[in-house]
Amino acid sequence: MKESELITIDHLTKVYPTGTGGFKALKDINLTFRSGEFSGVVGPSGSGKTTLLNIIGTLDNPTEGKASILGRSVNALSSKDAARLRNHHIGFIFQTYNLLPVYTVYENVEFPLLLLDYSSDKREKMVMDALSWVNLTDKKDSRPSQLSGGESQRVAIARAIVKKPELILADEPTANLDAKNSYMILEIMVKMNQELGTTFIFSTHDDKVMKYLKRTISLEDGRVAGDEQAKA
Numbered sequence: 652m653k654e655s656e657l658i659t660i661d662h663l664t665k666v667y668p669t670g671t672g673g674f675k676a677l678k679d680i681n682l683t684f685r686s687g688e689f690s691g692v693v694g695p696s697g698s699g700k701t702t703l704l705n706i707i708g709t710l711d712n713p714t715e716g717k718a719s720i721l722g723r724s725v726n727a728l729s730s731k732d733a734a735r736l737r738n739h740h741i742g743f744i745f746q747t748y749n750l751l752p753v754y755t756v757y758e759n760v761e762f763p764l765l766l767l768d769y770s771s772d773k774r775e776k777m778v779m780d781a782l783s784w785v786n787l788t789d790k791k792d793s794r795p796s797q798l799s800g801g802e803s804q805r806v807a808i809a810r811a812i813v814k815k816p817e818l819i820l821a822d823e824p825t826a827n828l829d830a831k832n833s834y835m836i837l838e839i840m841v842k843m844n845q846e847l848g849t850t851f852i853f854s855t856h857d858d859k860v861m862k863y864l865k866r867t868i869s870l871e872d873g874r875v876a877g878d879e880q881a882k883a
């Protein structure tokens with residue numbers, strides 16, 4: 652692996668077991684992602700976008716082929732090591748926000764840090780820094796039910812970035828947002844990419860997200876059908 656290569660995927664195939672012998676969701680995928688990319692996987696529903704993101708996020712395993720994520724071979728990773736890799740180095744953003752309803756905004760953002768070994772002072776600094784990135788410090792004591800959809804997704808972004816991961820995986824992050832809120836969260840993510848060097852990989856079929864991507868990987872029926880860099 653070259654130094655700047657964050658992810659390499661080599662002849663990767665994913666077969667989901669079914670009653671009829673298995674469904675091939677990904678077929679012979681070969682891809683490399685470099686540190687600092689702002690890229691997205693696009694394609695019709697069922698083309699394999701979420702499956703690919705789940706494998707990159709070590710939430711699922713390839714059936715055949717190899718994948719190396721942040722220098723670790725996922726084929727050889729125990730579930731404990733995969734959890735450790737995720738906890739330290741990967742942030743996730745989902746279309747449904749996945750906030751914990753009984754906790755405050757502050758506690759939701761603090762949550763990933765409780766799995767790591769930080770003092771409460773250090774945690775407070777990190778949570779407030781993440782909330783200021785998404786402009787929500789004034790909502791720190793609110794509960795998710797008191798937030799708009801755009802605010803909820805900004806809390807989810809703060810939770811994803813609070814540990815300053817190298818990689819953020821965002822699966823359809825704008826699916827439930829209107830145009831104004833979609834652009835707001837995209838601008839936040841672009842700023843993080845530029846100022847913190849965080850690598851982003853999206854899964855999307857939203858034109859608004861596609862306009863922001865520096866690289867667009869198209870999936871069709873489980874295969875890579877295109878891989879294009881945006882024109883400068």
Ligand SMILES: Nc1ncnc2c1ncn2[C@@H]1O[C@H](COP(=O)(O)OP(=O)(O)OP(=O)(O)O)[C@@H](O)[C@H]1O
Binds near residue numbers: 668674694697
């Ligand atoms: N656990 C599973 N068992 C069997 N088949 C599955 C499973 N998960 C996904 N699939 C199938 O694999 C294919 C790819 O699914 P995936 O969720 O990756 O697609 P997607 O491109 O993200 O779709 P969408 O845009 O609708 O979210 C689909 O045909 C889906 O039905």
